[in-house]
Amino acid sequence: MVLEITRKASLLARLAAHGLRLACSSLRRVLSTQWASLTMRRPSVPTHPSEVKNVVVAGASFAGYFAARLLATSLPKDGRYRVVVIEPNSHFNFTWIMPRFCVVGGHEHKAFIPYTPAFFSQAPKGMVRWVQDRVTGVRKNAVVLRSGDEIPFEFLLIATGSTMANGLPSRVGVEDKAGGIERLKSMQARIREATRLVIAGGGAAGVELATDAKSQYPDKSVTLVHSRQAVMSRFGPGLQKSAMEALQKLGVDVVVGEKVQAPTADGKFITLSSGRQLECDCLINCTGQKPASGLVAEIAPHALAPSGRIRVKPTLQIDDDSLPNVFACGDVAETKVSNQNARTSARQAEVAADNIVQMARGRVPSYTYEPAWQDEVISLTLGLGQSITEIWDGRAELLFSRPEKDLAPMCERAWRSLACKPFEDTGVYSDHQM
Numbered sequence: 001m002v003l004e005i006t007r008k009a010s011l012l013a014r015l016a017a018h019g020l021r022l023a024c025s026s027l028r029r030v031l032s033t034q035w036a037s038l039t040m041r042r043p044s045v046p047t048h049p050s051e052v053k054n055v056v057v058a059g060a061s062f063a064g065y066f067a068a069r070l071l072a073t074s075l076p077k078d079g080r081y082r083v084v085v086i087e088p089n090s091h092f093n094f095t096w097i098m099p100r101f102c103v104v105g106g107h108e109h110k111a112f113i114p115y116t117p118a119f120f121s122q123a124p125k126g127m128v129r130w131v132q133d134r135v136t137g138v139r140k141n142a143v144v145l146r147s148g149d150e151i152p153f154e155f156l157l158i159a160t161g162s163t164m165a166n167g168l169p170s171r172v173g174v175e176d177k178a179g180g181i182e183r184l185k186s187m188q189a190r191i192r193e194a195t196r197l198v199i200a201g202g203g204a205a206g207v208e209l210a211t212d213a214k215s216q217y218p219d220k221s222v223t224l225v226h227s228r229q230a231v232m233s234r235f236g237p238g239l240q241k242s243a244m245e246a247l248q249k250l251g252v253d254v255v256v257g258e259k260v261q262a263p264t265a266d267g268k269f270i271t272l273s274s275g276r277q278l279e280c281d282c283l284i285n286c287t288g289q290k291p292a293s294g295l296v297a298e299i300a301p302h303a304l305a306p307s308g309r310i311r312v313k314p315t316l317q318i319d320d321d322s323l324p325n326v327f328a329c330g331d332v333a334e335t336k337v338s339n340q341n342a343r344t345s346a347r348q349a350e351v352a353a354d355n356i357v358q359m360a361r362g363r364v365p366s367y368t369y370e371p372a373w374q375d376e377v378i379s380l381t382l383g384l385g386q387s388i389t390e391i392w393d394g395r396a397e398l399l400f401s402r403p404e405k406d407l408a409p410m411c412e413r414a415w416r417s418l419a420c421k422p423f424e425d426t427g428v429y430s431d432h433q434m
């Protein structure tokens, strides 16, 4: 008991120390940027537009969007550099809330946050160029876009995250907001019309979807099938237990140690790996998220790890000495993080951006990324009225349960942190708004 209390106290102390370190690192960045702009000698002749060097950021989500802002405010302000963001989505897709909006209607628009020049308000005018497109190929010094355009780069940051072949509940699978809303509504209708729901995958998305569906529709049969012996198996034992208890309290049937194989020929049942069959008129797959790492398959195939992620050095340069100017961060990068999330992505974005800025100033990149359990804190909804937060260092675990009244939790905060007024859509990003 005493040992347990000591461990938990030490956990909180180390969490606070981590917060302090992050605050110091932000302060260091602000001071070094200020210092660099004060001491930088302005070129006597302005840089000709054809000589401006591009720092290309592929993907604008928790990794790329935040990295782009750091780059835009920290790169030398003498006109030699410009940040080019390439992102196919019309709006920032707030993935965390997608399972909730697969069940609950009327809030879908809140999952699509406008990309806005206001996010870059601290950057010099003209420093950011926004390109709504998809990178389809990477050459040594240029990226190729789906439109056929080619954009040369001095530095490239790959922040293309993960994809989900089946789309929802983790990704909408379309690039425009209207299409995304349509997909969410059609998933809501599928769930509303079903009587026997089977959800495959007992990770965060599966647990959230199953508890939400059963809270909203207590009379439907909801079964969650998970291949491991406990749901939320990548997290601490306390969170696994709390999630299981919440599922059972709501009346969700949980089947562990099984995988969903295929629907039967008549489509009325699904078969599990043991051969057992479950009656089902709506199967939702919450497994199969994959890193969107295909961009390096040609240029640096050996940098692809068995996980499908891009191998990186501690500096977040990709693990290929012939490509020192190419970086990767976020879900697409192999960084030995156990549970990738928005915080780990944003922390990696800082390291990658800082190193690019150092190189742009003619220095050797010296910042390194080390995984920290403090960044892997998770909050999970357990039905429409409850959520739980876990802090776990691999030994001690702290859990905080709380009632949750908001049907769109965290959305307002997400909009504000992306420099948007909730929930005012300012439209698709345009450079002309800068």
Ligand SMILES: Cc1cc2nc3c(=O)[nH]c(=O)nc-3n(C[C@H](O)[C@H](O)[C@H](O)COP(=O)(O)OP(=O)(O)OC[C@H]3O[C@@H](n4cnc5c(N)ncnc54)[C@H](O)[C@@H]3O)c2cc1C
Pocket (backbone or CB within 6 Å): 058, 059, 060, 061, 062, 063, 064, 086, 087, 088, 089, 093, 095, 096, 097, 098, 099, 133, 134, 135, 136, 159, 160, 161, 162, 163, 169, 170, 171, 204, 205, 292, 295, 329, 330, 331, 332, 340, 341, 342, 343, 345, 378, 379
């Ligand atoms: C259902 C769900 C719930 C989650 N809940 C939480 C949570 O509560 N807390 C938390 O911290 N984390 C949570 N996460 C994890 C978190 O969302 C991810 O870790 C985070 O989004 C990773 O950010 P990223 O920028 O690396 O990649 P992503 O968010 O995957 O973004 C990648 C971006 O790159 C773009 N892109 C892809 N390919 C290309 C290309 N070829 N060219 C240009 N752009 C491209 C995409 O359009 C996208 O905008 C959750 C994830 C899911 C799926």
